[in-house]
Amino acid sequence: GENVEQHPSTLSVQEGDSAVIKCTYSDSASNYFPWYKQELGKRPQLIIDIRSNVGEKKDQRIAVTLNKTAKHFSLHITETQPEDSAVYFCAASGVDSSYKLIFGSGTRLLVRP
């Protein structure tokens, strides 16, 4: 089945710096790659997603890149702010009967003021 690896597990950056989180997936049929932000005790919330027919997508300070050949995708956060501190999960989904998401293990991002 699909497996998603995520690195690093923790990331500490100075406010204003950039943060990059990387994920790799195993199923070449995967076609949808969302990123979720989860604050302590809260539900995961979608922050950006990308489909396999594009290589990059940007939304203000957040961008995601996808390399289908290498089967990896990355989240880039620029000009980080303390409120960006949270756990970030990548996920991958394929076209099958259930459209389930397989999540990475999460990255705890700490933005130091």
Add this chain to the structure above:
Amino acid sequence: EPEVTQTPSHQVTQMGQEVILRCVPISNHLYFYWYRQILGQKVEFLVSFYNNEISEKSEIFDDQFSVERPDGSNFTLKIRSTKLEDSAMYFCASSEIQGFNTGELFFGEGSRLTVL
């Protein structure tokens, strides 16, 4: 903005007891899911449900688990005889599939289950 709602927010139960977690998915969504997150770990897929039947389930979703859509709005997860390792946050989610493309997954706030 429409939301997935879940009840209860927190349930404490004794080992061996039955638990039912309830969810109301977003009204025009067609796919429903249960995910689980053990404290400090990743979100894990349990089961997906479409057209009034299970479409896929994970290895975690053994015979102790069942799902049901008893009416047009509720979607429930039942754990028949809870074990200590069932303690986790259980998230319900729903999505509106767009053609052959996976749609955005909307999560509920979660139901925290504590098994003593």
